[in-house]
Amino acid sequence: MGAIGKDGLDQFRVRFGELARVKRGKAVQIDPFLIAQAIGLVMRECTVRSATGKPIVWNEYRMILARPDFDLVRPLQMPLERDLKNVLAQEAKTRAAELVGELRVTVVFDEADELPQGEGVVRVAFVPTDKLAAPRAGELTMRLDSFALAGEIAAKPTDTVHVADSTLSNCSLVWAGGSAKVALGATIVVGRPHPDAPAHFIGLAGAGATVNKQHFWILATPSAIKIGRFPKANPVHVNGQPIPPGEEREVAMPVEISLSRGDLIVRVDRR
Amino acid sequence: MGWLSDLLRGGSDELGWDDLIRRIVEAIIPLRSYGPRGETAFPAEVIVRITVPEGSSAIVQGFIDRPELDREVGAALANRCDVPPDALPSREYIVSAADRASVTASEGAPKAWRLVVEGGDRDGNTLELPPGWSELAFGRGPWHGADHGARNDLVVCDKTEFVSRRAGRLYRAGHQLEVVSLDQGDQLAVKRAAGEAVRPSRTARGRATVKPGDMIELGDGRGSTLRLRVERH
Numbered sequence: 001m002g003a004i005g006k007d008g009l010d011q012f013r014v015r016f017g018e019l020a021r022v023k024r025g026k027a028v029q030i031d032p033f034l035i036a037q038a039i040g041l042v043m044r045e046c047t048v049r050s051a052t053g054k055p056i057v058w059n060e061y062r063m064i065l066a067r068p069d070f071d072l073v074r075p076l077q078m079p080l081e082r083d084l085k086n087v088l089a090q091e092a093k094t095r096a097a098e099l100v101g102e103l104r105v106t107v108v109f110d111e112a113d114e115l116p117q118g119e120g121v122v123r124v125a126f127v128p129t130d131k132l133a134a135p136r137a138g139e140l141t142m143r144l145d146s147f148a149l150a151g152e153i154a155a156k157p158t159d160t161v162h163v164a165d166s167t168l169s170n171c172s173l174v175w176a177g178g179s180a181k182v183a184l185g186a187t188i189v190v191g192r193p194h195p196d197a198p199a200h201f202i203g204l205a206g207a208g209a210t211v212n213k214q215h216f217w218i219l220a221t222p223s224a225i226k227i228g229r230f231p232k233a234n235p236v237h238v239n240g241q242p243i244p245p246g247e248e249r250e251v252a253m254p255v256e257i258s259l260s261r262g263d264l265i266v267r268v269d270r271r
Numbered sequence: 272m273g274w275l276s277d278l279l280r281g282g283s284d285e286l287g288w289d290d291l292i293r294r295i296v297e298a299i300i301p302l303r304s305y306g307p308r309g310e311t312a313f314p315a316e317v318i319v320r321i322t323v324p325e326g327s328s329a330i331v332q333g334f335i336d337r338p339e340l341d342r343e344v345g346a347a348l349a350n351r352c353d354v355p356p357d358a359l360p361s362r363e364y365i366v367s368a369a370d371r372a373s374v375t376a377s378e379g380a381p382k383a384w385r386l387v388v389e390g391g392d393r394d395g396n397t398l399e400l401p402p403g404w405s406e407l408a409f410g411r412g413p414w415h416g417a418d419h420g421a422r423n424d425l426v427v428c429d430k431t432e433f434v435s436r437r438a439g440r441l442y443r444a445g446h447q448l449e450v451v452s453l454d455q456g457d458q459l460a461v462k463r464a465a466g467e468a469v470r471p472s473r474t475a476r477g478r479a480t481v482k483p484g485d486m487i488e489l490g491d492g493r494g495s496t497l498r499l500r501v502e503r504h
Contacts, residue, residue: 011477064475112474121475209430 004041007121012045014038014120016069028118030069032080035107035120036087039063042122043091055097058124060104061088066117070109081105100128128231171220171253175266177206182220182268190266191215191233210234210260216243218268225268226250227257234260286323286331286372292340295319296347298376299360303352311352313360314378315403322369335364338480341445361403364446382503384448386487391431391497398425398499400441409499410438410454427499433458433491439471441481448481448501455489462486462498 003018017028019037028034039061046057061084065073073080084105092099104127115121173180173190180202182188193203194213202218204211212233219226228248229236236243237258243249254269286294298319304312323331334340341362349356363381384400400407408415409425415436425441428434435454442449452459452472460468461479468488471479481487487499 062472064473108473110473110475111469112476112479115475123477209432 004038004045006045010124012042012122012124014042014063014122016118016120030065030072030118030120032073032076032083035063035065035073035080036084038120039084039105039122040087040091042124043088044095046097046124048126050098055095056126057092057095057097057099058126059099059101060125060127061106062123063105063107064110064115064121064123065107066115066119067109067113068117069120070107073107077107080107100126171225171268171270173202173218173266173268175204175206175264177204182218184220184222187217187219189214189217204264204266207259207264210263215259216257220268224250224252225255227255237261286321286327286334288334288340291321291331291334291374292343292347294374295321295344295362295364295376296351298374299344299348299362300351302360302376302378311354311358313352313354313358315360316363316378316380317360317376318363318365318379318381319374319376321364321366322371322373323366324370324372325368327372328366328368332366335366335445336447336480338444338447338449338478344445357405361405361443362445381446385502385504386425386427387500387502388427389486389498389500390495391428391434393426393428393431398427400425405443407441408437408439408453409441410434410436412436427489428497431497433495434489434497438489439487442478444480449478450481450487451478458490458492460488460490462488 003015005013005015007013016030016034016038017024017026019034019041020028022028042061043057046055048056050056084107085103088103088105092103110121171182171184173182182202186200188200188202189198190202190204191197191214192207192209192211193205197203198214204215212230214230215233216230216236217228219228226248227236227238227243227250229243229245231246233245238249238251239256240258241249254267257266257268258264259266299313299317302314302317306312321331321335341364344362345356345359348354348359361381363379380402383402386398386400388394388396388398404424407424408422409427410423411426411428411431411434413423413426415421415423421437423436427438437453438455439453439459440451442451450459450461450471452470457470457472459472460470461481462468462485463482464484469479471477481501483501483503485501487501488496489498490496
């Protein structure tokens with residue numbers, strides 16, 4: 001029997017005894033190296049390819065261990081999860097594989113206590129995550145090493161402060177609850193205000209529950225404007241035309257964007 | 272040679288896992304009837320009564336409490352009768368102590384399941400689970416998915432935002448339920464009366480067993496919760 005078995009499309013069974021090549025019936029000591037080996041082998045099981053034929057690998061991995069096995073690695077959990085990310089990133093690079101988002105690796109124990117000791121389950125998924133827009137000409141990203149006061153912005157050492165050239169801002173977003181300027185050349189996420197909003201985000205104050213926290217993104221260029229609907233977002237209509245989930249449209253200003261079939265109307269116009 | 276196989280299995284009063292499945296299947300099969308074109312039909316619900324000697328009842332109850340048993344019964348029944356799984360009856364198991372082991376099945380209407388909502392904007396609502404159901408989706412609002420193309424069978428709230436539209440799915444497994452967390456992720460837990468909590472997303476099967484008296488808790492990770500109290504009546 002192999003060390004890795006397929007339980008389903010998104011789940012694999014790991015037999016650590018086989019992986020560590022211990023004699024049948026002997027207990028196996030689970031350590032971070034074995035876990036990394038197991039997850040690396042699972043990553044190789046991904047046969048998904050992009051339209052161009054390039055391999056795409058899962059970016060979310062959850063290793064579920066039997067409770068007694070987990071207790072052995074519990075003190076090492078933090079460095080383990082960090083190291084696993086590095087190992088998987090290296091593995092993806094070796095395979096020249098694409099990732100749809102940042103790597104997420106978690107190691108947990110089976111709360112139902114159904115897993116026998118020496119076995120594990122790896123559950124995998126594709127979880128797209130938004131990437132920060134790359135800085136453009138005229139924009140600078142500063143990382144601060146100590147508390148500082150810059151103009152009217154107090155920043156903590158861990159904060160990343162995006163300093164944009166506001167003179168380049170040429171259009172604004174207007175809706176019933178307010179308005180916001182849209183900087184040129186930056187991809188900005190627009191949605192209902194929420195605490196964990198991403199960088200480059202416009203919160204539509206006053207938006208109801210039918211407006212998603214990340215409903216659409218907007219990218220202003222000197223001549224036009226690009227609008228994209230997030231894959232899980234409620235309907236978005238641009239100038240009366242629907243945008244299918246995950247797709248984008250490029251239109252000239254002024255633009256009327258209807259969210260959730262008219263629940264909120266957002267207009268984009270030149271200043 | 273029935274006496275010999277009984278003897279090899281430890282006697283007719285011993286019910287092992289495989290024996291139990293075989294005897295349940297054999298008890299249910301006589302309840303089938305045939306339609307006008309010869310197709311097999313079962314009653315929508317059957318009650319399987321299992322009697323075992325006092326000393327074995329805890330073991331057999333343990334078997335019955337495992338959702339895999341009902342799944343294996345379903346698979347064996349579908350194979351034996353050559354019917355699709357969705358044409359099989361819902362099965363309810365009752366274990367009691369008696370002098371001898373026996374397994375009988377009869378057509379019947381088992382107790383109905385319901386969920387009582389505690390918290391959120393539908394606080395106090397009671398959601399009756401329809402008879403004969405095998406799988407139900409639940410979450411916020413009646414629709415979910417891109418362009419609201421998929422329907423929730425059970426709407427647990429309308430505007431309680433920390434509850435996902437596609438929060439989870441309930442499965443019937445014999446005399447108990449199983450729950451799977453979908454978009455609710457780690458923020459869906461089954462809280463037992465004894466205080467134990469099991470998150471389906473952190474189990475090897477991806478499912479957690481739910482019994483009457485348990486709570487299905489949907490949270491936001493910061494203390495706000497909506498609870499579904501599971502009852503049978």
